[in-house]
Amino acid sequence: MQLNDILEQYPKHETLRDGTPVAVRPLKATDEKAFHAFFCALPETERLLFKHRVTEPKVIREWCKKIDYGRILPLLVLDGKQIIGDASLHQTLGGWKRHIGRISVAVHPAYRQRGVATLLVRELIDVARNVGLEKLEAEFMGEQEGARRAFAGLGFRELLRLPDYARDMQALPHDYVLMGRELKTDEEFTAAGD
Ligand SMILES: CC(C)(COP(=O)(O)OP(=O)(O)OC[C@H]1O[C@@H](n2cnc3c(N)ncnc32)[C@H](O)[C@@H]1OP(=O)(O)O)[C@@H](O)C(=O)NCCC(=O)NCCS
Secondary structure (H helix, E strand, O other), X not given: OOHHHHHOOOOEEEEOOOOOEEEEXXXXXXXXXXXXXXXXXXXXXXXXXXXXXXXXXXXXXXXXXXXXXXXXEXXXXXXXXXXXXXXXXXXXOOOOOOOEEEEEEEEOHHHOOOOHHHHHXXXXXXXXXXXXXXXXXXXXXXXXXHHHHHHHOOOOEEEEEEEEEEEOXXXXXXXXXXXEEEOXXXXXXXHHOO
């Protein structure tokens, strides 16, 4: 399936576990301010473990300017105009990891434990399957236990753990944990009765 056809399904309107109506759609260039506000709302202790300095406006500006859904598909959950969750599907488009997508996710602290991450990751699993990826992976630092539990509930398992392999934004060492899952095609699902 072509990515453009998949993207035409958005925005999707969903309801969180507590009944909150939300919209799910890809990031747009005009989201810059709301996207920056979303990252600023995350606790500093969590941001230290991120790969990018997400409170710097220029980082978010670049992301919003250089949108290329085929390479990075950032999918948002919105409550009205507020961004409350973000998950991205990263593809390498060539090379020996071209069949593997990588997913990362973050949810606004006020909206946690209501199924936002589950909703986003499930959407991206479907997208990944539909664009023909065969595997998904997600990278974590040792301390991101809640996140690993969320991914475990979505079919990911721990593939690798390297003690003190990663460095946070303050250069402190952390365990690196790689989780992954296989993606079955729709035909395989039907055949397996899954
Ligand atoms: C991890 C994170 C994305 C979870 O978001 P969320 O919307 O609260 O997750 P969900 O409500 O979909 O939870 C799904 C499951 O994950 C597990 N889970 C989520 N947060 C958890 C936590 N803090 N502690 C333990 N388990 C947790 C639970 O098993 C939960 O299922 P349940 O609600 O049926 O018990 C969110 O806490 C976050 O943004 N953390 C900071 C960023 C991060 O660590 N990202 C991961 C790197 S890719």
